[in-house]
Amino acid sequence: MGKITSLGWTLGIAGSSLAIAAGVAPASSASVRPVTAASSCDWATVTSVASCGGMSALVKAAQAEGQLNVITLPPNWANYGTLMSEFQAKYHIKINDADPEGSSQDEINAVIHEKGTSKEPDVLDMGPSFALEGASQGLLAPYKVTEWSEIPGNEKAANGDWYYDYGGYISIGYNAGAVKPAPTSFKSLSNPAYKGDIALDGNPTEAGAAFAA
Incomplete structure (x- = not known):
């Protein structure tokens, strides 16, 4: 008899300023490393693109940083392969996709163990229970995407720690x-x-x- 597999759902959670504003459909975010571009803003701590000069300033800062670290984004899941390819072609920013077949818990572990290294994730895509766990541990950086006001209140954290990206x-x-x-x-x-x-x-x-x- 063949195996029966119960297929579940995953909700994207929001966060990293570099990733979200530049167009990757992401999930909950750990802190983005500060950039050294010609800007008085620290993109690791801003909570919206408008508060630091707008989209053009964000793109310039992201290009100066040179790369975007993502994790557990299978190229055949949620059209991530196409999204990442088009992102790199449009913005000329390299994407490092660590552990594409990993789990939400692997993402939490990476945020903790890779903190301060060149492998530290900039943005996450995880199930809602893990996003809540990450937020409770203070692992996520608050950030509100441009369309924040259009997201229902019960599908996002009031402070910007996470939001439902897809379901x-x-x-x-x-x-x-x-x-x-x-x-x-x-x-x-x-x-x-x-x-x-x-x-x-x-x-x-x-x-x-x-x-x-």
């Missing part, structure tokens, strides 16, 4: 040619016929998709 729906995936009878609901998965053939999309303690399922 999905929990569903059941199975091989119709091998799984009999076909599952019709999550409740139907309690059928003894499926014993030993149900799997989650990752570790619920580390991956938002598995936790949601």
Whole structure:
């Protein structure tokens, strides 16, 4: 009998000034390293692009820094491959995508252990429970994207630590040619016929998709 996989959802969380304002569809952010471009602003601490000279100033500062560190962004997930390719071509800023197949917990760990190094993540994409955890630990840098006012209040942190960037729906995936009878609901998965053939999309303690399922 084929394996049944419960597919979960992941919500992007917002943050890094360099990444968000420059167009990557990102998630929760750790602090961006200060840049040394010809500007009186410290982009590691500003909370909006408007407060530091606007988009053109942000792009100039990001180009001076030279690279953007992202983490756990699979190129075949949420169109990230195309987004990152177009971002690099448009802004001439190299993207370093660490651990593309990692989990939300891996992102939290990287923020903690890579702090102050050249590998420190600038922006994260994680499940909401992990964003809340990161915020509670003071790991995220508040930042409000240009469209902040358009995001519903229950889909963002009031101070700008994170916001819901994209979402999905929990569903059941199975091989119709091998799984009999076909599952019709999550409740139907309690059928003894499926014993030993149900799997989650990752570790619920580390991956938002598995936790949601």
